[in-house]
Amino acid sequence: MSSLARTLEIRTSPHILSGYAVDAIMFNVVLALLPVTAFAVWAFGLTALLTLATAMASCLLTEQLACRVAGRASTLDDWSVAITGLLYGLTLPPGLPLWMVAAGGAIGVGLGKSLFGGLGCNPFNPALVGRAFLQAAFPVAMTSWVPAFAAERFRTLPASSLAAPFSQPSYDGVTTATPLALWKFDGQLTEVGDMALGFIGGSTGETSGLLILLGGIYLVARNMMSWRIPVAILGVVAGASGILHGLDPAGYAPPGFMLFSGGLMLGAVFMATDMVGSPMTSAGCVVYGALIGLLVVVIRVWGGMPEGVMYAILFGNATTPLIDRWIRPRTYGTSVRRASP
């Protein structure tokens, strides 16, 4: 029998694998973000398209360049930087000068990821690092909002998009306010239905709460996302704001408004759940999510800014190592909790 003359391959067990793969998980996150992305382009038109494309290009180029400098093989094929690029773009206000978009992407991937050693080593969500940089450096541009569903959105670009680097972008007076800003500064509540569907102003990809949830459900169904994190975040935000609203309905926004306003949905479903920056254990994920939810409410209600999701998640990322150290399951057959490494 000739086939038995073949050299047999020696490999250690297990000889079968689950089929999960990093690149497949990352690719599915990108897939789950596509409806949100499509809605962003529909709602904001050309400027969203250009913002997203610039963000993506900036992130991919930075990662590629970092690999080149580090003398590593390209890591673009693990799709993780594609998520960063897409998420980063989706958190930016439409009409943001494109040079800022490019700069933030380079900072986010370069300082937030590559400098730490690339995939798996970054303590903070790189997309949010990029956004945090822009928020600190260009606070006005980052809080100027081009309105959604403008009539000419597929034909013209807002003047601000093409602003020259380091010039003052001009907004032609056509900016709008986000529901959170309307509430914070004018005490005006937006209809929750409009917010859930996305007929409001805001960052390119944060406005359609329902499409974001849809993407999250897809990932949870495929076991590619911890459902505990978004549930904990949204639960705590709803619970805490519900209590406050119950105590003083005029002074505090109702839970439905809190859930669907600002970047909470996008942050809770797609940002806080980034595996690299979130805890390893199920219990840890609940604590981490609850902490983020609490911070969101604190910043939104008592902070100087109308929105706090980005900082809440970055703080959450920062506590992850501590949570992983404190919340450790007891090893089978041992009476003591596992010692901290």
Add this chain to the structure above:
Amino acid sequence: MRLLGLQSFRHGIHPPDLKDATRALPIRQFPFAPLLIVPLLQHVGKPSLPTVREGERVVRGQRIATPGAFVSVSMHAPASGVVRRIALAPSISGRMVPAVYLEPHPGSTQEVAEGTPCPLESARREEIIAAIQDAGVVGLGGAAFPTHVKLKIPADKSVDTLIINGVECEPYLTSDHRVMLEQREDVFTGIRYLLRVTGAERAIIGVEANKLDAAAHLRDGLPEDLPASVEVLRVKYPQGAEKMLITALLGREVPSGGLPIDVRALCVNVGTTAEIGRLLPHGRGIQERVVTITGPAVRHPGNYRVPIGTPLRFLLETVGVEEDVNRVFLGGPMMGTAVSSLDISITKGNSGVVAFTDTEAERTHRKIHPCIRCGYCVDACPIFLDPSQLGRLAQDQQYQRMADELHLMDCFECGSCSFVCPSHIPLVQMFRFAKAAVRKAEQAQASG
């Protein structure tokens, strides 16, 4: 521990079952190879000592080796024939072990020799233990640990529950499933012997829900006077591991570094139990075992009663293999060992032979990514280790720290972490290496 209606343990994984090719195929007798090579070390412990000489004629079932120590067992001739040589032979571990080369007599009727029966009713405990050692019984589930050793219960310990392990949680394997369907009475007789030896009040046969026919068959035939029950368990890997099975059935946790007897339990594989029930009343010894030969590269998969010492090459030639056979391993795909040579033979611990073609082998050749802290391994580990953190320490060669701080030595290498890892980090392999390094360091310390 009861979850979703059926009992099980926490964590663990759900690999594909892959048993369809053989689960419905009755056990068939495998032909004799022209030369059987019977290793004298097929078990954990000391080698057996041959009692035959080169050139001697033996009868099938005749004892050909006696235990070399307490942790050792007898060996029996798998066929009637002539001892050609007593010399070294290759083994799965890569080491050469002493072996009896036996040439079966083609004209023989291959009748099995009867020995001195061990009567169930009148034999004393020590006599049954001796009979089990004399019958060459070792853990047939794969561990190959001499069964009589664990039946020798220390004076300060006792057993209240005997657990018969019919879980067979490894994908592909169906030998225990067939034994439960075809050797019910042997299983019950074996349980009677084991209950007598251990003094346990009751026996529980644990069967996973993918073998409901076997569970029903056993339950229907349970004799009135046998204090035994059949428990159906939720399908989950590695439920066949002693510790997991004890937790699933009794809710007890075997202490780290301890044995089931520390929680008054004792586990015996169902195939081992059936052999005890089949052999002891006739004073015979193990000269063959049920092996599932399967996998996509096998042309005629099945459950076969294979003579001990059958060379792997003869075995695969007999069932036929595809041209693109790529990998052959003994045992299941989760914990089985890939063989480098087909010149090794089937031993008592081999419950399965699985052959892969290029296609299946290719599926395990995956690009290794950095750990993305997904936590899949943490949720998979049945003993609640942190494989991710252990993996990091292993990369830094911090083996002692892995053992001291993260319970490395409790890892029983089930491979669940490697199975789920989306980064394809060879975690369990790193842990095997680390465990060996720690043991070596401890030995060096003890001797130096």
